[in-house]
Amino acid sequence: MTDKHTKTQLLVLGGGPGGYPAAFLAADLGREVTLVDAKPNPGGICLFEGCIPSKTLLHVAKLLNETADASKMGLTFQRPVLDLEQLRSFKNGVVGRLTGGLGTLKSKRKINFVRGHGTIASPHTLVVERQDGGRETIEFEQLIIATGSSPTRLPFIDYTSPHVWDSTAALELREIPPRLLVIGGGYIGMEMGTVYAALGAQVTVVESLGSIIAAADPDLVVPVFQAARKRFRDVLVDTKVTEVTPQSDGMHVKLLGLDLDEPTRVFDKILVSVGRRPNSQGIGLENTAVEVDAQGFIRTDHQRRTAEPHIFAIGDVAGEPMLAHKASYEGRVAAEVIAGKPAAYDPKCIPAVVFTDPELAWVGLTETEARNRNVPFKIAAFPWSAAGRATSLDRNDGLTKMIVDPNNELILGIGIVGVGAGELIAEGALAIEMGCTITDLRMTVHAHPTLSETVMESAEVYHGHSAHYIPRR
């Protein structure tokens, strides 16, 4: 194959939820854009092997759990029959529809899509090893690096083993292992544990920290923890995996923790979900002046400009939180800056959602953060045991909580656990961005009977007169 040499105004390296919105907006703003990604269409990890397929499977898990729990409402279902192949193809269909849609949107914007692996060769050139075997050197005026992140690997685990999965492998849904070990009780581990437990696996989660989903406030984690203990075989916190040995009857895993009745357990599959690392290695950053911090994140300014003024970095590779919606926002900022607009990355908060059952979501300051940073705060919480809508759903396992600045009543943070928390948290994000006070939330009429009323009622709790709940004094 001959080498091809092309030129572009803006090159976007990586077509995930950071890269494609950046490319799309830049094209809409009149830039000539080339997007480089290894996948057949834009979408990245999020659409191909992350958020979207996992949420598809979590929806199935929810159906399974709800039907199983329905007998006390007088509704008993037959034991569901799982057609794994059909489920896999349904999930792949969802992914295909969304990424295919992005492919069309990309083409309509006349974005030049180059499929392959790109490496920055100089401050103004990128070399792509194309999927079709060709090699292409692209000269660019500006570059947005959106290479995302990859699962962190544990040194003592043999990743070549077919019994060891990362999140990508788990989402492929090859089989339902009878005994699944999930190493890491963060959001990926808890979500995939939820999926496989619902599909029939005996799931054990091992978390080295003192709590699952350690970034969230402990009181919000409790209902998730309780549900997991009910549905999983075991949830072991303060526990470490020290050794993994493959044997004929399965993977023998040595655990180190307090009060473990069996320090060695046997599993059929192991899912390692101990975090993600920025993909800043192997993309040719050394051929530029772009700087990387100790964690491997590319250093950027508030406009997502790197140390090279014409190179930008967004998304997971540019820093925490490694969330798709943060990447998208950064992508739009970078595209606007490149188009000459005075944009800056200045959101006051980034919501986080864990799609377990119940869901856990928070935005802004957590209570723990407020305490650790000595920020003055006051808490107002409304338990879902007092919420009519939650009771009608038979889902009282929830809590809505406000973290408020006592000096001026501004909302600093909101945390919600319960069914649909991921949808409810949007109101919290809006409240914080708009500079709402707790009075504003209290005086905004919320529809009855909905779970969103818990936001209004927690605001009433703040002022000490919730109709449905009298807090203990």
Next chain:
Amino acid sequence: MAVVFKLPDLGENIESAQVVSIVAAVGDYVAAEQTLIEVETDKAVTDVPSPIAGRLLEIAVSVGDKLSVGDIIARIDESAGGDQAAAEPGATPAAETAPPAEPAATDSEAGSPAGRHGGESGAPRAGDTDADADTAQPPSASGERSWSEQVVVAPPASDRAVPAAPSVRKFAREIGVDISQVTGSGPAGRISIDDVKAFSRHTPAGAARGAARKALPDFSKWGEIERQSMSNVRRKTALQMESGWQAPHVTLHDKADVTALEQFRQQFKAQVEQAGGKLTITSMLLRVVASALRKFPELNCSIDMAQQEIIYKKYVNVGVAADTPRGLLVPVILNADQKTVTQLSVELTEMAARARAGKLSLEEMTGGTFTLTNLGGIGIGHFTPIINDPEVAILGVGRGNYEPVYVDGQWQPRLMMPLSLSFDHRIVDGAGGARFLRWIVAAIEQPLLLAMEG
């Protein structure tokens, strides 16, 4: 270590500067105080010297760029200097990579920095073999500098959580207001767009960006248009006239018989020229006006409406408007009432020359108490000058013409010079302004009056 050098504070009230030339070249070893670039500030061209010695890694600006205080000008490798001065970086350089503070500009001519001629102070150059070529480019650029089109906006000045909606924050960013400086009028100090506008109106930087102005129609509907950014002088003049216009103006017109004065001028021209100045009607008028201002202190004051007070100045500094290639500049002759006509002529000649060369410092254009403006050279008679805020009056001088004047029972050709006095009616009434102007006319016609009264 690379030190990021930002545009330092260039003096009182200077908000921005335009790069007129880049003196040092990337790769140069520069000495402390060696000129890196020249910028045109509000009405003056100023050198921007390097704060430290070292090797110039990057010049982050191009000719034509508009800079604000705090914008990154250059990166200098301090460790490469080897100069004693490097040990004292001074107050201005900030050894941080914080981005610039204000919109950097978008001029298309930004391509090749013009007028590079490094090594003025004999500092050694890197790789001395190729002294005049572009030996080095900024580390990132391959000749093109399209990234300079990006609008660099200020990072928030503090981490303080600002209660303002995203749309309000965006608006503030767009008009160059640091939202963390704005006081919100809403509950819990929430900031509205109106708060940002109000803040912007009360800061010159905001006003300069034309916040909250009436939207212009789309002129291109009616034909071809071309948009050009204002030069600093134009911008400053526009703002100055706008603020001056707020004073309720009265303009009085009169004529002075300068026949004798012109004879005097012809007589002493050569003498003043020997002293190094040019004896002009303006320089002679300067002396008359200075005396008049001493006699009529209400024309030599400013108004403080906020305090409801009048500020009388016990000094007489007269600005003289000069038409220069850069635009309208007003050098100020200090203590004009204490100088002879010869001294005033010399000083005015010298200042006018420097004004035209763009070499006046900002200090030389501030502190005026009254302004003289002469359009006679272009052939204009009477006109209505606009007060140079915060002064309260301005005298416009027109073209002198021979006119028939009835003197001592007969018509005589007399050289008559039109004078137009605009004054601020808040402090000067019509009668007071008239007496002032009449006194000037009388003093021109009867120079002895100066000795008697002035």
